[in-house]
Amino acid sequence: MSPLVRRHAISRPLCALLLCVTAGAVGTGAAAAPAVHHPKAAALGNIVPEPASARAHGSAFTLTRDTRIHVPARSREAARVGEYLASLLRPSTGYKLPVTTARGGGGIVLSLVGARGLGAEGYRLDSGRHAVVIRAARPSGLFHGVQTLRQLLPAKVEKSKPQQGPWTVPGGTVADRPRYSYRGAMLDVSRHFFSLDEVKRYIDQIALYKVNRFHLHLSDDQGWRIAIKSRPRLATYGGSTQVGGGPGGYYTQDEYKEIVRYAASRYMTVVPEIDMPGHTNAALASYAELNCDGVAPPLYTGTDVGFSSLCVPKQVTYDFIDDVVREIAAITPGRYLHIGGDEAHATGHDDYVAFMDRAQRAVSKYGKTVVGWHQLTGARPIKGAVAQYWGFDGSEPEVGAAARAGTKLVLSPATRAYLDMKYDKDTPLGQDWAGFIEVQQAYDWDPGTLIQGAPPSSVLGVEAPLWTETIVTSDHIEYMAFPRLPAIAELGWSPARTHDWGSFRRRLAAQGPRWSAMGIDYYRSPQVPWPGVR
Ligand code: NGO
Numbered sequence: 453m454s455p456l457v458r459r460h461a462i463s464r465p466l467c468a469l470l471l472c473v474t475a476g477a478v479g480t481g482a483a484a485a486p487a488v489h490h491p492k493a494a495a496l497g498n499i500v501p502e503p504a505s506a507r508a509h510g511s512a513f514t515l516t517r518d519t520r521i522h523v524p525a526r527s528r529e530a531a532r533v534g535e536y537l538a539s540l541l542r543p544s545t546g547y548k549l550p551v552t553t554a555r556g557g558g559g560i561v562l563s564l565v566g567a568r569g570l571g572a573e574g575y576r577l578d579s580g581r582h583a584v585v586i587r588a589a590r591p592s593g594l595f596h597g598v599q600t601l602r603q604l605l606p607a608k609v610e611k612s613k614p615q616q617g618p619w620t621v622p623g624g625t626v627a628d629r630p631r632y633s634y635r636g637a638m639l640d641v642s643r644h645f646f647s648l649d650e651v652k653r654y655i656d657q658i659a660l661y662k663v664n665r666f667h668l669h670l671s672d673d674q675g676w677r678i679a680i681k682s683r684p685r686l687a688t689y690g691g692s693t694q695v696g697g698g699p700g701g702y703y704t705q706d707e708y709k710e711i712v713r714y715a716a717s718r719y720m721t722v723v724p725e726i727d728m729p730g731h732t733n734a735a736l737a738s739y740a741e742l743n744c745d746g747v748a749p750p751l752y753t754g755t756d757v758g759f760s761s762l763c764v765p766k767q768v769t770y771d772f773i774d775d776v777v778r779e780i781a782a783i784t785p786g787r788y789l790h791i792g793g794d795e796a797h798a799t800g801h802d803d804y805v806a807f808m809d810r811a812q813r814a815v816s817k818y819g820k821t822v823v824g825w826h827q828l829t830g831a832r833p834i835k836g837a838v839a840q841y842w843g844f845d846g847s848e849p850e851v852g853a854a855a856r857a858g859t860k861l862v863l864s865p866a867t868r869a870y871l872d873m874k875y876d877k878d879t880p881l882g883q884d885w886a887g888f889i890e891v892q893q894a895y896d897w898d899p900g901t902l903i904q905g906a907p908p909s910s911v912l913g914v915e916a917p918l919w920t921e922t923i924v925t926s927d928h929i930e931y932m933a934f935p936r937l938p939a940i941a942e943l944g945w946s947p948a949r950t951h952d953w954g955s956f957r958r959r960l961a962a963q964g965p966r967w968s969a970m971g972i973d974y975y976r977s978p979q980v981p982w983p984g985v986r
Contacts, residue, residue, distance in 0.1 A: 496508045496604065496622055496624040496625075496626060497603065497604045497622055497962075498603065498958065498959040498961075498962030498963070499600055499603050499604070499626070499959065500603070500661060500938050500941070500942055500956075500959050500960060500963055501661060501662060501938070501941055501942035501944070501945035501946045502942060502945075502946040502950040502955065502956070502959065503600065503626045503627070503628040503946070504574075504627060504628045504629055504946070504947050504950075505625075505626065505627045505628065506624065506625070506626045506628075507624050507625050507626075508622055508623065508624040509623060509624050509625065510579075510580045510581070510623035510624065511580055511581040511623045512579070512581070512620045512621060512622050512623050513579045513580060513581065513582070513583065513584050513620070513621040513623065514617075514618055514619060514620050514621075515541070515545060515547065515560075515605070515617070515619035515620075515621070516547070516619075517546075517547045517548070519547060519549060519559045519560060520549070520550050520551075520552050520554075520557065520559040520560070521534045521537060521538055521549055521550070521551045521552070521559065521560045521561075521562070522534075522552055522553070522554070522555070522557075522559055522560065522561040522562065523551055523552070523553055523562050524553070524562070524563060524564050524565075525553040527564055527591065529591040530562055530564055530591050530594055531551060531553070532591075532717070533562060533591050533594045533595050533598060534551040534562050535551050536595070536598065536717070537560065537562075537598045537601070538550075538551050540598075540602060540609075540610075541605075541609060541619075543611070543612045543613065543614070544608060544609045544610065544611045544612070544613070544614065544615045544969075545609070545614070545615070545617065545619055546614035546615075558582035558583040559583060559584075560583070560584050560586075560601075561583055561584070561585040561586070562586050562594050562597075562598075563585060563586070563587045563588075564587075564588065564589065564590070564591070564594070565587065566587045567587035567588045567589050567593065568589070570588065570589065570593065570627065570628070570629045571589070571593075571629045571630075572589060572590050572592060572593065573590070573592050573593055573596055573629060573630050573633075573662075573664070573719075574588065574589070574593050574596075574627075574628055574629030574630070575587065575588040575593040575594060575596055575597035575600070575626075575628055575629075576588070576597075576625070576626065576627045576628070577597050577600055577601060577625070577626040577628075578624075578625050579604070579621045579622065579623050579624060579625075580623050581623070584601060584621055586598065586601065591719075592664075592719045595659075595718070595719045596628070596662050596719070597626075597628075599659065599660055599661070599662055600626055600628065601621065602660065603660075603963075603966070604621045604622060605619055605620075605621060606619065606620070607962070607965035607966040607968075607969050608965075608969050609969075610966050610969035610970045611969045612971075630662065630944065630945045631944065631945060631946060631947055631948065632899070632911065632912060632913030632914065632944045632945070633664075633912060633913060634664075634665055634862055634912040634913030634914070634915070634944070635662060635663050635664050635665060635913050635914060635915075635941060635944030635945060636663065636664075636665035636666070636667050636723070636862065636913065636914065636915030636916070636944075637654075637658045637663050637665070637666060637667070637915065637916050637917075637918070637933075637937060637940075637941075638666075638667035638668070638669055638725075638864075638915055638916070638917035638918060639651065639654060639666075639667070639668060639669065639918050639920070639929070640669040640672070640917070640918060640919045640920040640923075641668060641669065641670060641675075641677050641920070642669055642670065642671055642672035642674055642675045642676075642677055642694075642727075642734075642920075643672060643674050643675070643694060643695045643755070643919065643920040643921045643923075644694050644695055644698070644920040644921075644923060644924050645675060645677060645691070645694055645698075645700050645701035645702070646920075646926075646929075647701070648703070648707055648710060648711065650925075650926045650929070651668075651711055652711070652714050653926055654926070654929055654933075655711075655714060655715055655718055655720060656718065657930070657933070657934075657937075657970070657972060658720075658933075658937060658941070659718040659719070659720065661937065661938045661941035661942070661945075662941060662944075662945050663720065663937075663941050663944075664719055664720050664721065665720060665721050665723055665788075665913075665915065666715045666720045666721070666722050666723065667722075667723040667725060667790065667915060667917070668711070668722060668723070668724055668725065669725045669727065669917075669919075670724055670725055670726060671686075671690075671725070671726045671727055671731070671732070671734060671735065672727055672731045672733075672734065673731055673732070673733035673734060673752045673756075673757070673759070673760055674693065674694055674695050674700075674733070674734065674752055674753060674754075674755075675690065675691050675692075675693065675694050675700045675701075675702075675734050676690035676691045676702065676734040676735060676738065677691055677700075677701070677702045677703060678702060678703050678705070678708055678724070678780065679702055679703065679704045679705050679708075680775060680776055680779050680780075681705070681779060682775040682779065683738070683739065683772065683775055683776065685738040685739060686734070686735055686738050686739075686776075687702035688702075689737065689738045689751075690734035690735055690737060690738035690751075691734070692751065693751050693753050694753065695753055695754070695755055695920075695921055696753060697753045705779070705783055708724075708783060709783055712783070712784065712785065712786075716785070721785075721786035721787075721788070722784060722786055723786060723788040723789075723790055723823060724780050724784055724789060724790065725790035725791070725792055725823075726776055726777075726780065726789075726790070726791060726792065727791070727792030727793075727794070728762055728773070728791055728792050728793070728807075728811060729761050729762040729764065729793075729796050729799050729803075729804065729807045729808075729811075730757075730758060730760055730761055730792070730794070730795050730796035730797065730798060730799060731757070731760065731792060731794070731795065732760045732761065732762050733749060733751075733752045733759070733760040734751070734752070735762070735772075736748060736749055736760055736762070737749050737750060737751050737752070739772070741766075741768050742762055742763060742766075742768065742769060742772060743763060744763040744765070744766065755921045757795050757797075758795045758796075758797035758798060759797070759798055760798055761796060761798040761799040762799075762807070764799065764803040764804075764806060764807045765803075769807075770810055770814070773810070773811055773814050774814055774817075777789065777814045777815055777817075777818055777820075778818055781815075781818035781819065781820050782818075784820070787820060787821045788820060788821050788823050788838070789815045789818075789820035789821070789822065789823065790823040790824065790840070791808075791811050791812070791815060791822060791823070791824050792824065792825060793808055793811075793824040793825050793827050793828045793831070794825035794827055794842070795827075796827065801830075804827075804830075804831060805831040805832060808824070808828060808831040808832065809831070809832055809834075812824075812833070812834045812837065813834070816834060816836075821836055821837070821838060822834060822836070822837040822838065823837070823838040823839075823840060823862070824837065824838075824839060824840065825839070825840050825842055826839045826840060826841045826842060826843065826848070826851050826861075828854075828859075829848075829850045829851050829853070829854035829859060830850050833854055833859045835858065836860075837859055837860075838859070838860045838861070838862055838912060839851065839854060839855075839859050839860070839861055839862070840861075840862045840863075840864055840915065841861055841862070841863050841864060841865060841902075841903060842864050842865065842866050842870070842917070843865060843866065844865060844866060844867045844886065845865070845867070845902075846865070846902040846903040846904050846906075847904055849904075849905065851903055851906065852903055852904050852905025852906045853905065855903060855905070855906035855907060855910035856905060856906070856907065856910075858910075859910070860910055860911075860912045861903060861906060861910050861911050861912060862912050862913055862914065862915050863899050863902055863903070863911060863913070863914045863915070864914065864915045864916065864917050865897070865902060866885075866886035867886045867887055867889065867893070868889065868893060868894055868897050868940075869894065869914065869915065869916045869917065869940050870886055870889065870916075870917060870919070871916050871917065871918040871919075871932045871933050871936055871937060872917070872918055872919040872920070872921070872922070872923065872932060873885075873886050873887065873888065873889040874888050874889075875888060875889065875890055875891075875975055875977065876888050876890065879975075881922045881923060881928055881931065881932060882922055882923075882932060883919075883921065883922065889936065890977060890979055891935050891936060891939060891957070891960070891977045891979050891980060892953055892957075892979050894936040894939040894940060895939035895942070895943070895953060895956055896953055897943070898943075898948060898951065899911055899913070899914050899943055899944070900948060913944050914940055914943050914944040915940070916933070916936065916937050916940040916941070918932060918933060927973050930967075930972045930973050930974060931973050931974065931975055932975075934963075934967055934972055934974035934975065935960050935963065935974055935975065935977060935980065938960060938963065939956070939960075942956065957979060957980050957981065958981065960980050961980050961981045961982050961983060962983070964976075964980075964982045964983065965983060965984075
């Protein structure tokens with residue numbers, strides 16, 4: 453159903469667009485549209501996250517077996533985005549959809565010209581009778597525009613077998629750019645280990661919502677999940693189990709690089725986390741010297757927190773950190789390295805402060821930006837550090853104070869953004885220590901005002917963590933992430949002025965058939981008017 457398709461006369465901007473296409477000079481004539489929202493104008497479709505501006509006008513575009521995907525001749529990266537789009541559309545349409553640098557002729561056009569003023573990640577999409585044109589300053593913007601185009605097509609376009617068309621995109625214009633530069637999702641691969649394929653599957657799913665940071669929680673009490681060549685037992689022994697006593701697992705450095713590459717192909721930066729000084733039982737079990745008493749504890753497969761600590765006074769601790777940070781930094785092209793710092797209940801306060809000073813120095817020594825859970829703000833965050841907030845209501849004075857002093861914030865309030873919290877008392881998976889989180893609870897807050905005393909400019913963005921004490925399979929991941937991950941993704945992308953639960957739940961409802969087509973098992977929240985339900 454595309455109720456919002458308007459079949460009026462072709463509007464002026466679209467005529468200009470079509471001339472450009474047929475003249476083979478795509479984009480040269482189009483001025484960048486200011487990112488202005490038109491609340492009264494007809495919506496273009498059910499897009500999540502809500503674009504900065506979207507307006508229905510003109511004629512619909514229909515994909516046919518002759519449609520070609522035009523990409524710029526001089527950008528291999530843009531050509532890859534074109535190939536990615538083709539690979540999404542080919543299975544369900546059954547069309548060839550060749551990707552070509554030939555000019556003219558309409559179709560789907562990706563262009564790196566003519567999208568000024570929309571930033572590195574923004575894009576403009578114009579659709580009309582003869583063409584859908586996505587313009588962006590960078591390939592990342594084209595990629596985000598492609599996600600919007602997917603959502604403007606019928607849901608069955610996401611199926612993996614040929615379907616009956618028509619494949620119609622409503623006519624109109626989207627001019628879009630993100631509110632925040634950091635829009636993250638975290639997967640805890642330590643409590644339960646997830647294979648490369650499972651990780652890639654999640655990356656593909658969250659890309660649809662314009663997430664651009666993928667945080668991997670790589671170590672915890674229950675498992676160490678990345679090979680460190682200078683400390684092999686961390687992975688081979690420390691990674692050999694998981695919650696409940698299963699076999700665990702770890703990524704070789706080549707496998708980790710593959711995740712990084714795959715995430716990059718979806719315009720996502722990997723943020724690796726090695727949690728310390730607490731949450732370190734797997735490391736302490738692997739190397740006895742890391743313990744103050746020199747005795748290695750047994751591996752741990754329970755779900756308690758706050759009982760382990762690296763030995764703060766020992767120099768071997770810092771040699772260990774140097775090895776780990778050096779090796780991970782060398783295979784991580786992104787700027788961030790997360791050092792945890794949460795729930796260090798087995799570390800005294802003064803020790804914690806001294807430890808975090810040295811751990812942060814190790815991260816900057818290898819050229820990375822420190823990220824830590826917000827307990828870091830109770831120590832001495834170094835210049836440029838990022839604190840990830842996971843409290844309840846933003847009332848901790850040290851977090852606001854650190855933000856005023858220059859520490860940047862990523863917001864993951866446990867009462868809103870924790871995807872491992874149950875939806876309600878009947879949810880078969882997850883925990884409830886931060887309460888139940890139904891979809892509206894996940895959506896209805898403003899990242900700009902959550903932290904008391906923090907200037908809005910200190911907020912880098914938001915992140916939805918998925919802790920996996922009770923999460924074992926991709927199916928579990930999907931059930932907890934959908935539909936809440938799109939809620940957090942919208943808070944990260946959409947302008948605050950578009951925030952509207954009524955609109956969000958309607959647009960979210962339209963994602964349901966899309967998830968079904970993708971084989972995603974999602975939670976049928978009673979708060980959302982899913983089509984065909986009730
Ligand atoms: C807390 C804790 C994690 C748990 C999670 C479960 C943080 C930052 N530390 O969040 O170890 O897995 O809750 O919800």
